[in-house]
Amino acid sequence: MGNLLIVGAGPVGTAAARAAIEDQAVDRVVGVVDPDPAARHELEVLTGAPGYASTADLPTGAAGDRAIVAFSSNAEKVAPAIDRLASAGYHAVTTCEGLAWPDRHIWKAMHAAARSNGRVIIVTGANPGFIMDKFPLLAATASRGVTSITVNRRVNSADRRLSLVEKTGRGLTPEEFAAGLSAGRLAKQGLVGSIKLLAHGLKWPSHDIKESIEPIIVDGLVTGLDHHVRLRSAGRTIELNLTLDWDLEDCYDEIHIEGDPPLHIRLDGGYHGDRGTTTQLVSALRHCTELEPAFYRPIDLPLRIG
Ligand SMILES: NC(=O)c1ccc[n+]([C@@H]2O[C@H](COP(=O)([O-])OP(=O)(O)OC[C@H]3O[C@@H](n4cnc5c(N)ncnc54)[C@H](OP(=O)(O)O)[C@@H]3O)[C@@H](O)[C@H]2O)c1
Known part of the structure; x- marks a missing residue:
């Protein structure tokens, strides 16, 4: 199945980590990235995974390793972190609202990061991501x-x-x-x-x-x-x-x-947007290893995969 990294240990990242383990969508959580040590403490204790202050400090991921990226709505902030994660060998699933329909230069950068590193990048969520689109x-x-x-x-x-x-x-x-x-x-x-x-x-x-x-x-x-x-x-x-x-x-x-x-x-x-987002994230985690390397906005994912 592969390992999971959580980038952004707020309520969304924390709920998704719990659900991914409970639903056996990943083997284990291997890292929690959040600049705030207090925010990442709960997940470090829950998973036994080490904490990191930034994606720049991460170890290289193995085939099948995935990251949930849930720390900002701003595509300009999240895209560089996803680029680093893909270079380090992680597929990325994000709730970043701005990436659901990014500006063209970011859309191109995300595709380039996915294809050149052979990794999948998925934007998902409840809204945007499902209920209103x-x-x-x-x-x-x-x-x-x-x-x-x-x-x-x-x-x-x-x-x-x-x-x-x-x-x-x-x-x-x-x-x-x-x-x-x-x-x-x-x-x-x-x-x-x-x-x-x-x-x-x-x-x-x-x-x-x-x-x-x-x-x-x-x-x-x-x-x-x-x-x-x-x-x-x-x-x-x-x-x-x-x-x-x-x-x-x-x-x-x-x-x-x-x-x-x-x-x-x-x-x-x-x-329910919060619970729905958790569901969408776990489902996207499963799809990372079944899709061609590319950048997928919510409506780019096929209904039937595999
Ligand atoms: N598409 C959807 O349907 C959907 C649904 C739910 C949430 N979202 C989005 O998902 C994101 C997460 O939601 P949330 O409620 O969990 O947010 P949150 O409460 O703001 O938590 C985000 C956490 O990430 C940390 N963080 C900030 N910069 C970081 C970085 N560069 N790397 C790693 N961690 C960083 C924050 O630390 P500080 O507090 O110190 O900044 C905070 O602990 C938000 O942008 C939210 O809008 C989307």
Whole structure:
């Protein structure tokens, strides 16, 4: 099976390491990379693996060795770490939102790193990675002449990890929210990437994209946010609407597709993003050794592998 390295010992890396061992997707965890010794301590104790402050310090990986890379949404920060991991002999699976639809120069660099080192690089997750892109795209392939896709997602942030709650701006004043938004500290990254993945999968040119993010304010303080992205392409539209709010009731995921036949899919309660991400990561770990060396965005993976 091969060994596993965790790069970023936050809630996502930690949950994925536990699940990968439990599901026997890897033999063992052989290293935990995180600049913060306190953050990596839990996983070091759990797995008995040594800790490293940076990917620059890692030993060379053997065939089949894989890394989960879960430390930032920013492709400019994560791509160099993945490049180093591939050079050191590791396949890489990442939750980095910015890599779901990276700029062309990063896309090329990731392909070059994968191919020149004979390694697989997979970008996955729940959102982006599944519920607002890959899943509606799969549904859209079951309808002819699609003219519009609308995806509505309502998430109770009280049920999610702290780092996501912080991105909703909970507890901020409207002024602090506006400042945090323009500094790029708030909101779920990756919605624009998801809409581009969907348009790309439908072979629609993905021009004219509009994004808006509004705070939800109760008694003068922010409790969450409404995030909308809309794409128009030759009279056809895709709309992604995400509400992330504290103690939100009536949570669900909903997909409406106008085509022949029309489709309406509703998941009552909604797809749990944190647990879903763990599932996507473990599944991607399994695929690393079955795919041709390349860089795979969420919709690039075939449905049946092997
Ligand atoms: N696509 C999806 O569906 C999806 C779902 C969930 C999460 N995500 C993304 O996955 C990432 C991880 O999520 P999380 O909640 O676990 O994040 P987190 O709580 O921020 O934890 C990340 C950890 O990585 C550490 N770190 C920072 N720079 C590092 C580096 N260069 N190398 C190794 N470790 C480093 C951080 O240390 P410091 O705290 O000292 O910086 C922190 O301990 C986030 O970017 C999140 O947005 C994506």
